[in-house]
Amino acid sequence: MATVALTQDNFEQVVSGNDMVLIDFWAPWCGPCKGFAPVFEAASEQHPDIVFCKVNADDEQELAAAFSIRSIPYVMLLREKVVLFAQAGALPAEGLESVIGQARALDMAQVRKDIAEQQAQQQQQQ
Numbered sequence: 401m402a403t404v405a406l407t408q409d410n411f412e413q414v415v416s417g418n419d420m421v422l423i424d425f426w427a428p429w430c431g432p433c434k435g436f437a438p439v440f441e442a443a444s445e446q447h448p449d450i451v452f453c454k455v456n457a458d459d460e461q462e463l464a465a466a467f468s469i470r471s472i473p474y475v476m477l478l479r480e481k482v483v484l485f486a487q488a489g490a491l492p493a494e495g496l497e498s499v500i501g502q503a504r505a506l507d508m509a510q511v512r513k514d515i516a517e518q519q520a521q522q523q524q525q526q
Contacts (some may be wrong), residue, residue: 425467
């Protein structure tokens with residue numbers, strides 16, 4: 401599956417309309433980004449049920465800033481609109497496969513329950 405160019409304009413639609421979204425924040429001048437691109441592309445071919453997106457951090461500075469992206473490449477995985485993984489640095493193919501496998505294995509009902517409990521605790525502490 402081809403990667404999707406993610407922008408501020410289509411971000412909400414892409415994330416809301418898909419179960420799992422994997423995002424690569426990159427820039428054309430970034431050497432490590434160029435090295436990671438084939439790994440990202442290969443994974444997109446192996447996982448047609450996941451939407452693979454690329455965000456050009458130079459062109460989409462507001463979107464990158466919204467996620468406090470300070471270093472690229474930066475990989476983020478969302479499932480059901482919940483950020484499950486976010487890390488700066490290029491991942492090897494095995495590392496990316498591991499992240500995908502772990503995200504698939506999660507019980508999202510439990511994840512949402514855990515998030516709600518954490519938010520409730522934070523509110524009590526305020």
